[in-house]
Amino acid sequence: MLDKYSKCHDCPVRTMALCSAVGEKSACDLERIIHRIRVPEGRVISGGYQRNVTYSTIVAGVVKLVTTRPDGREQIVGLQFPSDFVGRPFSDENNIQAVAATDLDICSFSGAAFEGLLNTNPDIERALLKRILKDLDAARDWMFLLGRKTAEEKVASLLAMITERMTPAPSAKPVKDTPPSRPTLRLPLSRTEIADCLSLRLETISRQFAQLKSRGIVETKGRRNFTVRDMTALKHYSAASA
Amino acid sequence: MLDKYSKCHDCPVRTMALCSAVGEKSACDLERIIHRIRVPEGRVISGGYQRNVTYSTIVAGVVKLVTTRPDGREQIVGLQFPSDFVGRPFSDENNIQAVAATDLDICSFSGAAFEGLLNTNPDIERALLKRILKDLDAARDWMFLLGRKTAEEKVASLLAMITERMTPAPSAKPVKDTPPSRPTLRLPLSRTEIADCLSLRLETISRQFAQLKSRGIVETKGRRNFTVRDMTALKHYSAASA
DNA sequence: CGTCTGCTTGAGCAAGATCAACTAGCGTGG
DNA sequence: CCACGCTAGTTGATCTTGCTCAAGCAGACG
Numbered sequence: 001m002l003d004k005y006s007k008c009h010d011c012p013v014r015t016m017a018l019c020s021a022v023g024e025k026s027a028c029d030l031e032r033i034i035h036r037i038r039v040p041e042g043r044v045i046s047g048g049y050q051r052n053v054t055y056s057t058i059v060a061g062v063v064k065l066v067t068t069r070p071d072g073r074e075q076i077v078g079l080q081f082p083s084d085f086v087g088r089p090f091s092d093e094n095n096i097q098a099v100a101a102t103d104l105d106i107c108s109f110s111g112a113a114f115e116g117l118l119n120t121n122p123d124i125e126r127a128l129l130k131r132i133l134k135d136l137d138a139a140r141d142w143m144f145l146l147g148r149k150t151a152e153e154k155v156a157s158l159l160a161m162i163t164e165r166m167t168p169a170p171s172a173k174p175v176k177d178t179p180p181s182r183p184t185l186r187l188p189l190s191r192t193e194i195a196d197c198l199s200l201r202l203e204t205i206s207r208q209f210a211q212l213k214s215r216g217i218v219e220t221k222g223r224r225n226f227t228v229r230d231m232t233a234l235k236h237y238s239a240a241s242a
Numbered sequence: 243m244l245d246k247y248s249k250c251h252d253c254p255v256r257t258m259a260l261c262s263a264v265g266e267k268s269a270c271d272l273e274r275i276i277h278r279i280r281v282p283e284g285r286v287i288s289g290g291y292q293r294n295v296t297y298s299t300i301v302a303g304v305v306k307l308v309t310t311r312p313d314g315r316e317q318i319v320g321l322q323f324p325s326d327f328v329g330r331p332f333s334d335e336n337n338i339q340a341v342a343a344t345d346l347d348i349c350s351f352s353g354a355a356f357e358g359l360l361n362t363n364p365d366i367e368r369a370l371l372k373r374i375l376k377d378l379d380a381a382r383d384w385m386f387l388l389g390r391k392t393a394e395e396k397v398a399s400l401l402a403m404i405t406e407r408m409t410p411a412p413s414a415k416p417v418k419d420t421p422p423s424r425p426t427l428r429l430p431l432s433r434t435e436i437a438d439c440l441s442l443r444l445e446t447i448s449r450q451f452a453q454l455k456s457r458g459i460v461e462t463k464g465r466r467n468f469t470v471r472d473m474t475a476l477k478h479y480s481a482a483s484a
Numbered sequence: 485c486g487t488c489t490g491c492t493t494g495a496g497c498a499a500g501a502t503c504a505a506c507t508a509g510c511g512t513g514g
Numbered sequence: 515c516c517a518c519g520c521t522a523g524t525t526g527a528t529c530t531t532g533c534t535c536a537a538g539c540a541g542a543c544g
Binding site for chain 2: 074125135144
């Protein structure tokens with residue numbers, strides 16, 4: 001299935017990932033050093049104890065970026081979705097761990113090989129720089145959420161963000177102007193993880209979910225499945241992020 | 243004073259800024275496009291309404307990076323000190339404004355010229371990438387502070403950070419092992435700005451300052467002058483950032 | 485020397501944390 | 515296939531931190 005000949009041709013993130021933002025030659029150079037691999041939920045894919053640095057592009061699944069302090073306090077400082085790049089070049093030590101929040105398909109490159117390409121292929125470096133800048137923008141947006149938003153706004157923002165990044169782009173507006181109900185999705189995070197994202201307690205998450213359900217904005221089925229019934233209202237409650 | 247011949251030779255941040263991380267030729271290319279300018283406190287130097295994009299290296303003074311939402315909520319998402327780079331390449335719109343927190347000396351390059359150099363001088367692009375990665379690390383550290391630290395820890399962390407970035411590197415340990423008292427510094431931020439940094443209210447800042455003073459950890463004279471009497475204790479209260 | 489603005493201090497309040505049951509998914513083994 | 519049990523999630527009661535509102539104070543500047 002995942003043999004080397006199927007590496008890129010059928011890659012679902014081919015049009016959005018780092019490798020699509022570079023020229024023909026660089027794409028080939030990249031293809032030569034990648035390995036498509038499966039990673040089970042919970043595995044650390046970058047940062048922390050890792051000795052062999054690797055970088056990766058997410059093909060399927062969600063990665064959480066976690067900072068942990070000696071006293072046990074934990075903060076999720078970012079989520080990465082399919083087509084996102086994971087890894088911290090030019091730094092051996094990095095107190096942020098990238099952990100598989102769900103089972104993952106990733107495109108993994110060895111650190112040394114990737115850094116080599118960075119030196120020889122300026123277009124790859126440029127694409128990386130642009131991606132890191134986006135991560136920086138996202139981090140700063142998230143800082144506003146952490147610092148200034150209420151519990152209600154935080155939960156609404158996160159659900160809206162997850163929904164948008166997990167829905168394969170609505171390709172214009174096909175339907176009439178009925179308020180757009182989204183497909184049911186599997187939440188990539190537990191309540192505890194959501195709490196770690198938003199700097200709240202899991203009890204607070206639970207209460208906010210209850211509130212959103214009672215307003216008919218989202219529905220849940222089981223622990224992990226949720227449906228956004230009214231994205232407009234959800235965005236309204238998330239206090240206009242951009 | 244600031245004529246073109248004094249541009250770089252006597253630059254106080256020559257050894258730390260972007261321009262020092264590049265080769266001889268790139269340093270010359272950069273020198274050709276820079277202007278050393280003075281900027282008064284309060285001026286926006288990047289982001290927001292700016293039509294002519296410029297980038298800059300801070301030579302003296304402090305810049306705050308501010309996000310503002312339509313409802314008036316404000317969050318400072320970063321501080322930039324001498325030798326830091328300010329500006330957001332490859333994006334025309336950017337809802338973060340870089341504002342002079344104090345009067346500034348900056349080394350300013352026009353956007354177009356700098357982007358041109360990025361295309362022709364890979365070492366400049368590399369230096370920029372490394373700098374942006376550091377900003378990203380800093381942003382993520384700050385997310386932990388915003389999300390997880392108490393008011394006391396937040397204030398202690400900020401004071402420690404400001405003190406370290408405004409003290410010109412202790413060059414090994416010259417003194418005996420007396421607890422190191424730092425020189426008196428001028429605080430680059432008002433109480434309100436500190437509150438916007440830490441996601442607290444100015445009253446809370448005031449109370450935390452009072453507490454730190456009563457413990458003999460810092461002293462203040464007037465509104466803006468402060469002295470760290472015991473950096474070790476200050477760091478202790480800031481809950482070990484790294 | 486007065487005034488204006490930024491800072492401090494106090495009193496009461498509220499959002500979210502904490503503590504404590506309790507319940508529902510979901511996997512397991514009988 | 516169902517009962518069991520474990521863990522994740524929910525719900526309620528109470529507490530705490532930092533916010534809000536209000537008054538008073540002091541440093542900087544004319």
